[in-house]
Amino acid sequence: MTDQRIPLAGVIGSPVAQSRLPRIFGHWLKAMHLPGVYVPMDIVQADLAQVIRTLPKMGFVGVNIAAPYKETVMSIADLITDRATLIGAANTLIFRKDGKIHADNTEGYGFIESIRRAAPDWSARNGTAVVLGAGAAARSVIASLSDAGVPEILLTNRTRVRAEKLKEDFGQRVRVVDWVQAGNAIDGAALVVNATVLGGVGKPELRVPLDGLRPGTVVVDLVYTPLRTHMLQEAEQFGCITVDGLGMTICQAVPAFERWFGERPTMDEPTRAAVLA
Template sequence: MAGDPPKTPILAGVAGHPVSHSLSPIIHTIWAKRVGIEGHYIPIDVPANYDDFVRAMDALRAVGFAGVNVTIPHKEHALRYAGEASETAKAAGAANMLTFSDDSAKAENSDITGFAEAVQEKTAEPGTSALVLGAGGAARGVVLALKDLGLTDIRITNRTLERAKELGAAFDLAVIDWEKRLETLENIDVLVNTTSLGMTGQPPLELDLSGLDPSALVADIVYAPLKTALLKDAEAKGHATVDGLAMLMHQAVPGFRMWFGGEAIVDDDLRSELVKELKRRGRA
């Protein structure tokens, strides 16, 4: 209508350190263009300490950001910063979303639903048993997602046994010694790698899948490279697989809907654009 003031673009972003590698700005930009929303989603590098995180979040709120996704190393900082937190964020002990209001911020964890929905794309019935490699913040979210999917026999293993024991105690999980991980593959329905092993620039994940039932699902939350050695081996043996890109796309949906107010569809076209970007960066 003539004379109406111009709409203020919606502002959101992703905070982490480092953060330049993030594909989240591409995901949100594609969705915004699809639904005709004027908005900007910006990567924000925040030094890896809580005080700097607080200053950055206060500044973003002050300039009118609707919210931010939060990635390593700030997920626990985000939960601490928030005045309110969802039950899933509390259970995970970490948040990957902050939604801002005038005087507060709400923390949520969409990593949990993101992983669950990525698994459900591959199978409606993932089974009852799982082995999770790793015991960091990502593993906590994966464990909660597996529980939401109905898996009841979840086992955890980690290179540092004490961390595995801490996670096992928190979620009532069986703890497996890292050196005995191969012996645990038999009768496992879902295998998930949440460690950095196999990621570009990191040591390989040494895991012989010959003892794993061919019907088992194999997931790796890494997306650089897109197909890790674990996923390549799994595919060669006929396993259904879930890569880190699937989880990344699905976990982005709640934030876009919350901050931009539009529909966010995870489809082949979105995935294709992200794969192109990974190839451009030499990380596919």
């Protein structure tokens, strides 16, 4: 219809050129024959608040938020979901028709959904989860695992004080383990998650002993460049079920796409192929 505005959305970060989100959203819009445009926006922090408040006037229905602004946008939003409050960061902003900016965090949803797709038999009741890292990604992982009902989460980080801070925020279900004992913590775990940047392109390798892994253990690496990290390759040799980080990236985009464009997309192999092309 000529009187209907084409909905606009995008991702804000700095840098943002490396984001896979434009490929994901672009593929869905084309595959579903929907009007809409999704654009990457590299914005300096000094302009962030002004840009976000201006976007709705330009026809934007929402934006994803990338590093380093996931915490900053919390102070810009008018409304914040409980899960974004718990995590302390937002990766999705919805521009409501009443003019208010609604902040949400869909990373935990994307994390759990990616596991369920790759490992359908996994259950939160299977046992202990080990989380490597204590940054923003780890917060989302711990929040989602706690919400799912994992009985115990062993958290380890190179800087222990950061891990202790997460324990304070998430309670007794989380137990901090020294980084040098990470290999021992993995022994017998039902789920192991690398929530650090270690093992990614241009980063040091993740040097945690994995010989405690057992067949059937679900091993997740949130790093997706490279897609098959050394951790996942080694885990496969132990007979583990492996989950790469691209699945979480795609799955966390599903709720935002549905809110902004009115249709729920499918997380399928054509989507992965479009992102990896």
